[in-house]
Amino acid sequence: MDKDLQMKLQRAYDNGMRAIAAKQVDKAYAIFQAVLKAAPSHGPTHLQMGMIENARKNGLTALNHFAVAAKLMPREPVVWTKYGAALLNENRDAEALKALGKAERLNPNSYPTISCLIQAHQRSGDFKKAKVYLRKALKQRPHDGRLYRLLSMSHTFSEGDEQLSKMLSVNPDALEDDLSRAQLEFGLAKAFEDIGQYAKSFEYLQKANARAKTAYPYDxxxxxxxxxxxxxxxxxxxxxxxxxxxxxxxxxxxxxxxxxxxxxxxxxxxxxxxxxxxxxxxxxxxxxxxxxxxxxxxxxxxxxxxxxxxxxxxxxxxxxxxxxxxxxxxxxxxxxxxxxxxxxxxxxxxxxxxxxxxxxxxxxxxxxxxxxxxxxxxxxxxxxxxxxxxxxxxxxxxxxxxxxxxxxxxxxxxxxxxxxxxxxxxxxxxxxxxxxxxxxxxxxxxxxxxxxxxxxxxxxxxxxxxxxxxxxxxxxxxxxxxxxxxxxxxxx
Missing domain, CATH: 3.40.50.300 (P-loop containing nucleotide triphosphate hydrolases)
Structure with missing residues (x-):
């Protein structure tokens, strides 16, 4: 590529990224479209277009952009993670696991990759592997209530359950926000339901739903x-x-x-x-x-x-x-x-x-x-x-x-x-x-x-x-x- 053209494209791409940072998504979209028209093989732009299309609920278009980005930037773990997540959204789980496996090999401790692997293994019915990744994720983010809820979905609790004890030991005030607290409480409600303590389960359900209702009002x-x-x-x-x-x-x-x-x-x-x-x-x-x-x-x-x-x-x-x-x-x-x-x-x-x-x-x-x-x-x-x-x-x-x-x-x-x-x-x-x-x-x-x-x-x-x-x-x-x-x- 001509050096002047390369510099011009980089400036345009940078302008697109500034528009993203300013939450001017339509402006960024137009800029990135122009970049791809001039340079169809510009991998970073395909990645950004994929994320924009994903946010717009255009899943298939997003998937196509991520697929191209993966071919053009095969050493970038974030690309493989985004591609894997897009494949999951289209129910192409076997392909998603391959893409996420590549992302994991490139960056074994990437939280977004681990999070996608949890979802992929749960959906495919491999709850044993899902738990492995859940525990790995919890080591990185012990204050993420979502992880406790996800763990409860693939775990059957029993009296004296070690996992329940760990969840009860979590200080709700240490969690990231009210939605994170709500997800921990949904997880605890599931645990107490499993062991037949329905009154206790309902207490946590009321707390969790009250938080979620505040965050997501209904008309x-x-x-x-x-x-x-x-x-x-x-x-x-x-x-x-x-x-x-x-x-x-x-x-x-x-x-x-x-x-x-x-x-x-x-x-x-x-x-x-x-x-x-x-x-x-x-x-x-x-x-x-x-x-x-x-x-x-x-x-x-x-x-x-x-x-x-x-x-x-x-x-x-x-x-x-x-x-x-x-x-x-x-x-x-x-x-x-x-x-x-x-x-x-x-x-x-x-x-x-x-x-x-x-x-x-x-x-x-x-x-x-x-x-x-x-x-x-x-x-x-x-x-x-x-x-x-x-x-x-x-x-x-x-x-x-x-x-x-x-x-x-x-x-x-x-x-x-x-x-x-x-x-x-x-x-x-x-x-x-x-x-x-x-x-x-x-x-x-x-x-x-x-x-x-x-x-x-x-x-x-x-x-x-x-x-x-x-x-x-x-x-x-x-x-x-x-x-x-x-x-x-x-x-x-």
Whole structure:
């Protein structure tokens, strides 16, 4: 490269980095684009573009930038760590472990690398290795509450447990911030639950949720407006008539509330020889929302129908082809998809919709017992907002049962757990598949799993999580009252 051009590019790159430091991300993006146009093989710029695209939730674009950066800068551990993390986000766990292994060899004590390796091994079901890296991470950062929560997720505690003693010895005031304290408390709640001390467990749950609620406030009115907007945008449509040139593909969408059993349902379907699991992609809702939403208002489905096939359907299938290029059929477990089923029905009339329902007391208590990263599921940290969110979900499901009842299959998690084989057979039939006995052996699959129930999903169907709400006695009465206030029926 010409020396003058090299100096000019370096100045431009430095300007881009200054824009990043000043939080002028759009300006930095434009600068880095110009650098890559002049020098497509500038590795540091690919790294920065990957991080910007990742922050913008453009995971596949970010992955491409990190892949190029890894080829151009093979001796830089941070590049391999970013590349490995991006591969994890796309459910390419085997490739992610290879990339993270290279990062670890280049810098064995890198905390970001160790953190990614924890996640990779937990998701692949290798909890023994995950614990090794967790302990290594804790030696570096004993005041990071997140690590204690992660450890609790892959560890079953018992009376006199050494790990519980270590967690109890941590001074909360020494932790980094309130969110770190909350994550330690979520971990302790899990530990006391494991050993059957439910009153003590609930004490820690209340503390943890109070901290998280302060950090991530929830606006019930905004949620109600959002539900109403999605319904208005997809009303007055004849869903028996697909759009002209509708896509013939028949993806299977599993959706529902978090902690309702969506992962179990997905894994049973994904065990079928003709099906590939995509995990929780968010691809469809993201594309629909970009098309329908205009600021705070929504376009009606009929007003954008000419764009649906190209912008949404073809875009979605393009995303899927990158993640699962050899798949015959796919199952997509994106819980937010229930908001836009009408759009999907019009552009993909052969798609199958599985909505998972579970006893709301168990569903909402399970949400309350967990911490959700990056401010997602903000309703999760208070019984009243949990009940509001659940009522919103029920409202949307009833809307679809009115608008296109033949297209919806409701999978009853509690019935499935009580009688697995007939319920699994009905599920597989609803997905448009022929029965295979392997669907009952889903827990033997090596599929990557993104769920808070990392250990449980590697087991056969079990009943121990049913009626878990009863263990907490009067402590959950406020949840029952909040459900009753919203007219939510609970089983006898």
């Amino acid at each position: 019930p009115q905004a949620r109600t407006r959002s539900i109403q907007s999605y319904q208005a945008a997809q009303s007055d449509v004849d869903y028996t008539v697909p759009l002209p040139d509708a896509v013939e593909d028949a993806p299977i969408f599993v959706t529902g509330m978090p902690r309702s059993g969506t992962t179990l349902i997905e894994q049973i379907i994904a065990a079928h020889s003709n099906v590939t699991s995509l995990g929780e992609t968010g691809f469809m809702r993201t594309r629909v929302q970009r098309l329908l939403q205009n600021g705070k208002t929504f376009h009606h489905l009929n007003d954008v129908s000419d764009k649906l096939r190209k912008v949404v359907a073809e875009g979605y299938l393009s995303d899927v082809a990158i993640r699962a290029p050899k798949a015959q059929r796919t199952v997509d477990k994106s819980i937010g998809t229930y908001l836009c089923l009408g759009v999907v029905k019009q552009i993909m009339p052969n798609a199958k919709f599985i909505i998972v329902r579970r006893d709301p007391r168990d569903t909402l208590l399970s949400i309350y017992r967990n911490f959700f990263d990056q401010g997602t599921h903000r309703y999760a940290y208070d019984f009243d907002t949990l009940a509001h969110e659940y009522a919103s979900f029920v409202d949307m499901v009833e809307f679809w049962k009115t608008k296109m009842p033949e297209a919806i299959y409701e999978a009853d998690y509690d019935a499935l757990v009580a009688d697995p084989e007939p319920q699994s057979r009905a599920l597989i039939a609803a997905a448009g598949l022929d029965w295979e006995d392997r669907c009952l052996d889903f827990h033997k699959s090596k599929t990557s799993v993104k769920t808070l129930s990392l250990a449980q999903v590697r087991q056969p169907i079990y009943k121990s999580s049913q009626k878990a709400w009863q263990r907490y006695g009067d402590a959950i009465n406020p949840l029952l009252d909040a459900l009753e206030k919203r007219g939510i029926h609970v089983p006898d």
